[in-house]
Amino acid sequence: MEISIPHIGYGNRILVRDITFTVSPGECLLLAGPNGSGKSTLLRQLSEVGIPSKTASASLRPLPPRCAVPSQAMGPSLLQARGWAWVLEGIPTSVNCVLIPTGIPKIKGFSVREFIRTGCYRESDWAGRLRKETEQRLEESLELLGMTELADRDIATLSDGEFQKACIAVGLTRRAQVLLLDEPTAFLDVENRLMVLQTLREVASRTATAVIFSSHDLHDALKVAHRVLAITPDGRLVESGEENREAVLKEAFPSY
């Protein structure tokens, strides 16, 4: 998949220009960059508009303020966050991208299974019931992540690392082709950090899901990431190969 977006930002402020990179099924990509460089914004954008297929002309254009949103730009293609006025044009197909944001609260009174079902909002009926095939995928995801025994545990009693795995299970149950994770290792200790990162690598290779995750723990993240996408301080996105990952990181963090 080749992804090409002219630029991202809020209102008139452009954070990253000329975004072009490729991602393959089963690949694990680290998205790195300084604080406020636009990592979360890029992930959010990818999840909200979907990644356009290569054949589509992936042009995102800013609408003038107060401009009416065209009716064909309804649903997920419209960036609903405040201050955004971008509409995806003429994209015939898009890839199912699922974003797991950072800081999801562990609400007491939901078992792991209920939490995953709740996350599958679009895939469930009005009463929150999943279809038989989705329910089966839920069980498979739990098994893949080694969480079958924890399935009926209250999520409030899970460790942060285990909870992060439950969040990954939501993405797998939703049949993500590209799983986007915003700082999945934030606030985790070394053990849990490594466990989550290792899980991401395994999920990518065993389910042929492309994984793009942002992280500030560069040292640990490099242990699992096949390649690196780095946002430089001057607002460019640099893509590495498998060999030059550290050199690309140096562009984002000159003191690295």
Added chain:
Amino acid sequence: MKPGRFLCLAAFLVLLMGLDLLAGNGLGLADGLVFWKLRLPRMLTALVAGASLALAGLQMQAVFRNPLADPHIMGVSGGAGLGAAIVTLAIGTTGFSGLTMALAAFAGALLTSALIVGLSFRLRTTTLLIFGVMLGFIFSAISSILQYTAGEESLKLFYSWMAGSFSGTRIPELLGMAAALLAGLVLALCNSKGLDIILFGVQYASFSGASTRRIRVLAMLSASLMTAAVTAFCGPVGFVGIVAPHVARRLLGTSAHRPLLPAVLATGACLALVADILANLWKTPLPVGSTMALVGIPLIVLYLMRETVWK
């Protein structure tokens, strides 16, 4: 989900319904008129009012993601109070019946809810909660000014409504409240998966494909309808909306809304019945608003202590 505990709750509710029929001054159950005209309507009113306010509180706590949100805190009851105050105190009682005051209270509650729903598109939930509290204070201040200038007869009518009571409700009024409860329950059922996901944050809900705007509007519509109906006929009764959802969650051990709905209805009804029994144990019946506060406040304090001190 603990079904055994729900059965215990249901049995407790039936017991309280029986006790509430026995509670009251003077004549006993042997007097058919007292039973059919006074005790039974009062008990049914407490049942419907408690269930309605509890369901309203549950939905408000979910959309505002705040354990202390309820129609009383959000200014909806205050709006009803202002509506009643304008009709009885500012315009005067001449030519106005209790029903007119109830309709004014209903309109006040609905207008306040509409204002809050409208603002919910623009304000963050925390800001909206603060706004609701401030709105309640403003309504209370205006009501106080109106009371200061009102005549004795008007004040008497207004105070008796403000004190809150499940007595004296007529069958059409009871049916009106029951219809509002039914409508609110249907809306809550249809919105239950939305209420679940919004607990995990607006951002997460949006990324999962939920329309947070739709979830909020449905929840507020349901809560407003029920609160307006109950407040109009029974006066402002607080604390049920805050306490009942917490008790139900603890009893059933779940926060998922669909299994929680029947338990919240039953818990709210139980609380209202306990308050009504306490109010009617004495020679002169006490205001239900006060007995509800006496029951509800210790439970809220207990909840807050568990959350902040013991954890």
